Amino acid sequence: MTAIDRRNALRLGGLAVGAGAVVAACGGADEAAVPGRVGFLPAVTDPPNYSVDDAVLLRTASSFETTIIDLYEAFLELDVFDEDQAELLQVLINGHESTRDEFDELTTSAAGGEVWPCANPWMVQRTVEPMLEVVATSDNQLRDAFNIVATMENLAGGTYQEMSGQLTLVEERQPMIEAGKLMARQSAVWIISNEGPDGYYSPELFGEESGIDESGVPLQYAINSQFGSVAQIEIVIGAQDENGVRQTFVVQTPSLNSYIYNELEPTC
Amino acid sequence: MSLDSAEPTSSRRALFGTAGAAGVAAAIAALSTARPVAAAPPFSPTAADTALLRQAMELELAARDLYETTLAAGISDDVSQLIELLASNHNAYAKGIAGIAGLSADTPNQEVFDQFEADFDTTDVEAWARAANSLENTAAATHTELMALYEAENAITFTASVVMVEARAGVVTASIAGDSLEGALTPDAAALELSGEASS
Numbered sequence: 127m128t129a130i131d132r133r134n135a136l137r138l139g140g141l142a143v144g145a146g147a148v149v150a151a152c153g154g155a156d157e158a159a160v161p162g163r164v165g166f167l168p169a170v171t172d173p174p175n176y177s178v179d180d181a182v183l184l185r186t187a188s189s190f191e192t193t194i195i196d197l198y199e200a201f202l203e204l205d206v207f208d209e210d211q212a213e214l215l216q217v218l219i220n221g222h223e224s225t226r227d228e229f230d231e232l233t234t235s236a237a238g239g240e241v242w243p244c245a246n247p248w249m250v251q252r253t254v255e256p257m258l259e260v261v262a263t264s265d266n267q268l269r270d271a272f273n274i275v276a277t278m279e280n281l282a283g284g285t286y287q288e289m290s291g292q293l294t295l296v297e298e299r300q301p302m303i304e305a306g307k308l309m310a311r312q313s314a315v316w317i318i319s320n321e322g323p324d325g326y327y328s329p330e331l332f333g334e335e336s337g338i339d340e341s342g343v344p345l346q347y348a349i350n351s352q353f354g355s356v357a358q359i360e361i362v363i364g365a366q367d368e369n370g371v372r373q374t375f376v377v378q379t380p381s382l383n384s385y386i387y388n389e390l391e392p393t394c
Numbered sequence: 395m396s397l398d399s400a401e402p403t404s405s406r407r408a409l410f411g412t413a414g415a416a417g418v419a420a421a422i423a424a425l426s427t428a429r430p431v432a433a434a435p436p437f438s439p440t441a442a443d444t445a446l447l448r449q450a451m452e453l454e455l456a457a458r459d460l461y462e463t464t465l466a467a468g469i470s471d472d473v474s475q476l477i478e479l480l481a482s483n484h485n486a487y488a489k490g491i492a493g494i495a496g497l498s499a500d501t502p503n504q505e506v507f508d509q510f511e512a513d514f515d516t517t518d519v520e521a522w523a524r525a526a527n528s529l530e531n532t533a534a535a536t537h538t539e540l541m542a543l544y545e546a547e548n549a550i551t552f553t554a555s556v557v558m559v560e561a562r563a564g565v566v567t568a569s570i571a572g573d574s575l576e577g578a579l580t581p582d583a584a585a586l587e588l589s590g591e592a593s594s
Contacts, residue, residue: 244552287555290554291550299550300541304538310558315565327566352559388479394436
């Protein structure tokens with residue numbers, strides 16, 4: 127040790143604690159109740175308390191659609207799908223575009239809000255970009271892209287199922303659950319078109335273990351639960367690491383941390 | 395990918411045409427206009443909700459019974475487990491709805507059952523799949539329409555969870571029937587007309 131040896135460090139530490147106690151004891155009752163600050167970190171500030179109304183939900187739903195469209199277009203550019211799969215993926219993109227248009231229309235006409243023209247920044251930064259990085263170095267890009275598409279369709283369905291119970295106006299609720307149904311159907315069509323009858327329903331519904339493919343990655347199923355799920359979804363993608371483990375992502379329906387609040391300004 | 399569309403709307407309407415037809419439009423209009431817009435919804439079903447939930451429950455029980463009819467007919471093992479699953483699903487939906495509304499899940503919609511029974515009493519897998527596809531899409535459309543009428547939060551959220559799986563079942567049955575998967579994305583099913591009155 128150079129300038130401060132261990133003994134001095136302990137002595138200084140004890141001095142600091144003792145001085146803190148003296149300061150606390152000399153302060154008023156209110157001051158003593160507040161712990162002192164140590165170090166040079168900036169003071170903690172409370173997050174803004176933005177309200178969540180129908181416009182926020184619809185803007186968030188629209189941002190989710192844009193996120194999915196951008197992701198699928200990235201897969202098309204990656205050119206991992208065969209012609210039939212790419213054609214079907216374009217059908218799914220069309221469904222997302224029309225759904226986004228409807229959300230945008232409702233945002234202004236029914237909810238009195240402003241259209242959000244961008245993807246969802248939280249989802250892009252926390253989910254989409256990291257997943258695309260993993261896919262880029264994957265041992266099987268086709269498998270991963272297929273599973274990501276199925277997962278995003280499931281997540282979109284769960285999101286709109288959840289939001290259909292949160293929106294206050296009937297004229298918003300109906301299009302929202304229609305969007306949820308479309309996503310559920312798109313998920314089922316995507317899975318069946320790739321897996322055939324093996325993808326009809328999950329063996330877990332009969333108390334059996336879910337299937338895995340030849341690389342050990344869980345299979346997708348058109349009917350994967352008895353009731354529509356809004357729970358988080360785990361997806362396994364990428365190449366195995368030195369321990370034989372692939373990366374697992376957990377994706378969730380939008381919530382307070384990923385809502386597109388009315389106060390936010392578009393950045394795209 | 396080439397998918398023929400499911401049955402024409404007219405034939406499906408004919409199947410459901412007489413089921414619970416009394417006064418539906420009037421009931422819907424009355425309920426829609428009576429509800430204050432954007433008011434905080436009650437959590438538990440109102441009296442109006444309960445009447446509609448009873449109809450929804452009876453539809454689900456009829457669906458369960460129709461699938462059990464197919465199983466009793468001795469259809470191929472290739473699809474029997476799926477049919478068991480669909481019967482189990484509809485039974486669970488009926489019980490869930492009954493639980494929300496404080497009803498007993500023991501009165502299937504006999505009119506729906508009678509009209510579909512011949513289609514489901516079969517060992518022809520493709521014919522069964524077409525009937526099942528029509529039933530699943532019609533049930534999903536019916537619940538979707540009911541969601542506009544429910545006042546209670548739990549009726550809305552529970553129904554949404556039912557609709558999502560029935561939509562998926564519609565795609566699965568379309569696939570078995572040999573229909574176009576792309577067409578399965580936008581089925582032309584019409585909602586079953588429900589009276590909002592208790593069936594006898």
